[in-house]
Amino acid sequence: MSATPLPPQPAPPRPRGFTLGHRIPPPSGEYRWVYLWDAPLRAMHWLAAIAIVALAVTGFYIGKPYFITGGAESADPFVMGWMRFIHFASAAVLVMTAIVRGYWLLAGNKFERFAALFPVRPRDWVNMWKQAKFYMLMERHPPAYLGHNPMQQLSYTGIYLVAAVMVVTGFALYGQSNPGGLINRGFAWVPALAGGIQMVRFIHHVLTWVLIIFIPMHIYLAMRADTLERTGVISSIITGGRFVDAKEKFIDAEDA
Amino acid sequence: MSFAAPSWFPATESVEDELARRGVSRREFMEYCSSLCIVLGVGKSEAPRMAAAILADRRPSVIWIQLQECTGCVESVIRTSEPSIGTLVLDQISLDFSHTLMAAAGHAAESAAAAAMAAEKGKYLLVVTGSIPLADDGIYLTIGGRTAKVILEEAAEGAAAIIALGACAHWGSVQAARPNPTGAVGVSEVIKNRPVVNIAGCPPIADVVTATVAHFLTFGRLPAVDGDGRPLFAYGARIHDQCPKRANFDAGQFVEKFDDEGARKGWCLYEVGCKGPATFSPCPIFQWNSHTDWPIGAGHPCIGCTERGFWDTMTPFYGRLPDVGGFGIESKVDILGAALAIGATAGVVAHAAATSVHQMRERKRSLPVVDPTSGGPGTPKA
Ligand code: SF4
Numbered sequence: 034m035s036a037t038p039l040p041p042q043p044a045p046p047r048p049r050g051f052t053l054g055h056r057i058p059p060p061s062g063e064y065r066w067v068y069l070w071d072a073p074l075r076a077m078h079w080l081a082a083i084a085i086v087a088l089a090v091t092g093f094y095i096g097k098p099y100f101i102t103g104g105a106e107s108a109d110p111f112v113m114g115w116m117r118f119i120h121f122a123s124a125a126v127l128v129m130t131a132i133v134r135g136y137w138l139l140a141g142n143k144f145e146r147f148a149a150l151f152p153v154r155p156r157d158w159v160n161m162w163k164q165a166k167f168y169m170l171m172e173r174h175p176p177a178y179l180g181h182n183p184m185q186q187l188s189y190t191g192i193y194l195v196a197a198v199m200v201v202t203g204f205a206l207y208g209q210s211n212p213g214g215l216i217n218r219g220f221a222w223v224p225a226l227a228g229g230i231q232m233v234r235f236i237h238h239v240l241t242w243v244l245i246i247f248i249p250m251h252i253y254l255a256m257r258a259d260t261l262e263r264t265g266v267i268s269s270i271i272t273g274g275r276f277v278d279a280k281e282k283f284i285d286a287e288d289a
Numbered sequence: 290m291s292f293a294a295p296s297w298f299p300a301t302e303s304v305e306d307e308l309a310r311r312g313v314s315r316r317e318f319m320e321y322c323s324s325l326c327i328v329l330g331v332g333k334s335e336a337p338r339m340a341a342a343i344l345a346d347r348r349p350s351v352i353w354i355q356l357q358e359c360t361g362c363v364e365s366v367i368r369t370s371e372p373s374i375g376t377l378v379l380d381q382i383s384l385d386f387s388h389t390l391m392a393a394a395g396h397a398a399e400s401a402a403a404a405a406m407a408a409e410k411g412k413y414l415l416v417v418t419g420s421i422p423l424a425d426d427g428i429y430l431t432i433g434g435r436t437a438k439v440i441l442e443e444a445a446e447g448a449a450a451i452i453a454l455g456a457c458a459h460w461g462s463v464q465a466a467r468p469n470p471t472g473a474v475g476v477s478e479v480i481k482n483r484p485v486v487n488i489a490g491c492p493p494i495a496d497v498v499t500a501t502v503a504h505f506l507t508f509g510r511l512p513a514v515d516g517d518g519r520p521l522f523a524y525g526a527r528i529h530d531q532c533p534k535r536a537n538f539d540a541g542q543f544v545e546k547f548d549d550e551g552a553r554k555g556w557c558l559y560e561v562g563c564k565g566p567a568t569f570s571p572c573p574i575f576q577w578n579s580h581t582d583w584p585i586g587a588g589h590p591c592i593g594c595t596e597r598g599f600w601d602t603m604t605p606f607y608g609r610l611p612d613v614g615g616f617g618i619e620s621k622v623d624i625l626g627a628a629l630a631i632g633a634t635a636g637v638v639a640h641a642a643a644t645s646v647h648q649m650r651e652r653k654r655s656l657p658v659v660d661p662t663s664g665g666p667g668t669p670k671a
Pocket residue numbers: 528529530532533534535536538556557558559563564565566585591
C-alpha cells in the first residue's frame with residue numbers, strides 16, 4: 034500500500050537566542066555511557082594539575098623573587114623557605130602522579146595503555162589532518178574517537194615528556210643541597226648531559242613556560258569539544274565516562 | 290737514594306729552622322697541624338704524624354710547574370700581607386722547583402729540574418698550574434723549546450701524584466672559554482695514568498693547597514675527591530648552604546640592584562646573579578686574605594669560579610640564568626615565554642570568536658530547522 038503524501042509542512046520557527054553549539058543531539062534516549070578513564074587516572078590528572086600550578090607559581094618566585102620581604106630582621110619571615118618547601122612538596126606530588134600514571138600505562142584499559150600514547154597507525158595521520166582541518170573551520174565533523182584523538186595523543190605525550198624533563202632537571206637542581214647524597218649522585222648525569230648545572234637551570238626555567246602555554250590551549254579545546262561537538266569530554270575526566278550517541282561509530286572502538 | 294737539594298735551591302735550611310727563624314713556635318706549628326687535620330676531616334689525633342711528615346728531611350719532593358696561566362694561583366698562595374703558618378709551610382715544602390720563584394734560570398734551571406725529577410722518580414708530588422694548549426701541535430706555549438704538553442708529560446711520568454692547582458689546570462679556565470682558540474685543556478685531560486686532584490678556583494684558596502699537600506705527605510695519597518676530582522674536604526659543600534646570607538635568602542630579602550637598601554643591609558645577592566647555589570667551594574669557611582673576608586661577605590655575588598666551564602656557564606655574572614648562544618637569550622626567555630603564553634590565550638579567544646561566527650553562519654545556512662529526527666540538513670549525523 035502506498036502512503037498518502039503528507040501535506041507540505043510549515044517551517045518551524047527559527048530558534049531564538051544565541052547558542053554556540055549547533056548540534057544539540059535529539060533527546061531520543063538512544064545513548065550509551067562509555068567508561069574511559071579509570072579512577073586512578075582521573076585522580077592523577079587533577080592532582081598533577083594542582084601540582085603544576087603550584088610549581089609554576091613558586092618556581093617563578095624561586096627563579097626570580099618577584100617581591101621582596103621588608104623588615105630588617107630575617108629571623109621571622111620565611112618567604113623563600115616556604116616557596117621552596119611548596120615547590121618541592123608539589124614536585125613530590127607530581128612525581129607520585131607520574132609513577133601511578135606509569136603503572137597505569139601497563140594496568141590501564143586500552144585508552145590508557147602505553148600504545149594509546151602514540152598515533153602510529155597510518156589512519157591516525159589521516160585523522161590528525163582531519164582534526165587540524167576541523168580546528169581551521171574547514172571540516173564540519175572531526176574524526177570521532179572514544180579515547181584521545183591522534184592530535185591529543187601527540188600533545189599529551191609531548192606534555193608527559195616535558196614533565197619528565199622537568200622532573201629530571203628538578204631533581205638534578207634539588208640534589209645539590211645534599212652533595213654526595215642519593216639524589217645528587219643519581220642525577221649527576223643530567224648536568225653532564227646538559228652542559229653544566231646552569232644549563233639545567235635554564236632548561237627547567239624554559240620548560241615552565243611550555244607547561245604554562247599548554248594550559249589555556251588545553252582548557253579551550255576541552256571546552257570547545259564539549260560545547261561544539263557535545264562530546265562530554267569534560268565530564269569524562271571527572272566521572273570517568275561520557276554519553277555517546279548509541280549509533281555513532283567510533284574509529285578506536287574496536288582497537289585492541 | 291737520599292734526595293740532595295739541587296744547587297739552585299735557595300737554602301739548605303730545614304722547614305723547622307725556617308719556621309723558627311720566622312718566629313713560629315713548635316706549639317703554634319702543632320696547633321696549625323691540628324687545624325689542618327680537622328679541615329681534612331682526619332681527626333686531631335693525626336696531628337703529630339702530620340707534623341712529622343711536614344718536617345721530615347726526607348719527605349717526598351714537590352715539583353711545581355707553571356704552564357698556560359697568569360701566575361695568579363702562585364700569587365694567591367704566596368702573596369699574603371702577613372704570611373700565615375700555612376703559607377710558610379707551603380713555601381718551604383712545595384717550592385723546590387717553581388718556574389716563577391726559583392733563583393736559577395735558563396739551562397741551569399731546566400737541567401736542575403731534570404735532575405730533581407730523576408733523583409725522586411716515582412715519588413715526588415707534582416703541582417701544576419696553568420692549562421695545556423693542544424691546538425696546532427701545542428705551539429701556543431713552549432718553554433725552552435718544548436711544548437706544555439711535552440713538559441707536563443715528562444714531569445708527570447715520575448710523579449707519584451699530581452695536584453692540578455687552579456681553574457686553568459683543572460679544566461682550562463678563561464683561555465678554554467668559548468671559542469678556546471688555543472685548544473686549552475686541564476691536566477686530567479692530558480694525564481690519564483696518574484692520580485690527579487683538582488684544586489678548583491680562580492684562584493684557589495691557599496689553605497686548600499696546603500691541606501692537600503699535607504695530606505699527601507702524611508698519608509702518602511691524595512684526599513678523597515668528588516665527581517670532578519676536587520677534594521671533598523674543601524669542595525664537598527655548596528656555598529649557598531654555608532652562606533651567612535642564607536637567612537636573608539630564606540626570608541625573601543634580596544639585593545635587587547647594587548647600592549640599594551637591601552645591599553646596605555647586607556641581604557642575599559641571589560637576584561644580582563649570585564652563583565652560590567651552583568658552586569661548591571669552602572670560601573665561606575676558609576675565606577681569603579688571612580680569613581679577612583670573601584666575595585659574598587664583601588657584597589659581591591659569587592661568580593662560581595670553582596666550577597668547570599664557569600666563564601661560559603656562569604655568565605652573565607650578574608644574571609640568574611646562562612646566556613645561551615651568547616645573544617642574551619637569558620634576558621629574553623621570560624619576555625618570550627610571557628608573550629607566547631599571552632599569545633596562546635589570545636589565540637584561543639580569537640579562535641573561539643571565529644568559531645562562533647562560523648557557527649552562526651552555518652546555522653543561518655541550514656535554516657529552516659526541521660524535525661531533528663528526520664535526517665534533513667542541519668540535523669545531526671546518524
Ligand atoms: S648570597 Fe649567594 S650563596 Fe649566599 S644565600 Fe644568597 S644566593 Fe646563596
